[in-house]
Amino acid sequence: MFSNPLHLIALGFGSGLSRVAPGTVGTAWGWLAFLVLQLWLTQAQMGIVIAVSIVVGWIACTVTAKNMRVADPGSIVWDEVVAIWIVLWLAMPMGFWGQLVAFGLFRFFDAVKPNPVKWADQCFKGFGWRGGFGIMFDDLVAAFCTLLVIAVWRWI
Template structure:
């Protein structure tokens, strides 16, 4: 009998994502941030960096109102993509899904900009802190749609899991914006 894999996705029989998986379905491509979620090191951070670059490109092509509409449309599309991808991977919240970081950080940038590079770096650092450390309300949102059965294993309802993937990052974005707003209120 082979030794148990340390990777929970492999133990559960889930697919290990690669380029073939990424390109197998449009939902995978969206949920994995165009491939940024395939990073073996800190996929959430890589996805947030990709979101930052993509936002700066959007900013050159679209008005702030149009970017707002892109973000608004990205929420239900992302929910669908995260749901499908998580279901195909058989994991309620796989680390390779980074659309949640993308849409949440786009929201932060949309509401913070125009701002200089330092302010954008601070927004990035705050968002990554709230997303990774999951203090208080972010942890609550992260666990809200991850029901557990009696044995303690995740028993995902896929649509709820897809929504939950996005929700905690939106709460992290809110916390980021709250800190920035408080900082600006005291500075000015």
């Protein structure tokens, strides 16, 4: 993990190395990191951090997957981190229970992969830039689905 700073990012600063449910642990780390970041950043600054994190994550996931020789390793969790940041950034303010529901919805869409998440997961496979984007893409679609459910829930 420490052999390359991009590995550190892709592995969610170690959260992806959990032996049990690394995607869930990475998402939880992302949730906690978001709560800390929002103490110091404005909404606009958080948006910039997220945008930069998507690009850096794409690069980090590409390099790390190539070095691990696995197209989409479960230990790469930066995609979950950025996706939960997007969900929380756009859905806040919410109390703890609202955040927990958002967390649960995102994990559902990411783990179960109903369409369109399943479609997104199958679009970009392999190694290189395309594969690195594919690692990120299905989680971005899962974040969109989560936000759609939250929007409908708030509208009702």
